[in-house]
Amino acid sequence: xxxxxxxxxxxxxxxxxxxxYLGGRWYTFDARHNRPRIGRxxxxxxxxATDVAISTQFGPSLLAGxxxxxxxxx
Numbered sequence: 001x002x003x004x005x006x007x008x009x010x011x012x013x014x015x016x017x018x019x020x021y022l023g024g025r026w027y028t029f030d031a032r033h034n035r036p037r038i039g040r041x042x043x044x045x046x047x048x049a050t051d052v053a054i055s056t057q058f059g060p061s062l063l064a065g066x067x068x069x070x071x072x073x074x
Contacts, residue, residue: 003039003072039072 017030017040030037044052 003070004037039070041070 017028017037019026019028021027028040030040046052
């Protein structure tokens with residue numbers, strides 16, 4: 001979710017933040033909107049998109065819907 005930023009009524013594309021190990025420490029990057037975000041939710045950890053695919057299928061398939069809902073807990 002986009003906690004702490006104004007809501008956008010348009011449908012969102014799924015995006016992700018990532019961590020990089022540089023110079024002996026881990027750094028977090030989030031390329032969306034070029035500003036820091038809060039409320040990140042780790043869904044998976046891996047080396048690349050192959051390791052952390054949302055779904056993997058072999059043969060024909062039809063995605064009928066995909067929704068992600070998040071709520072801020074204070």
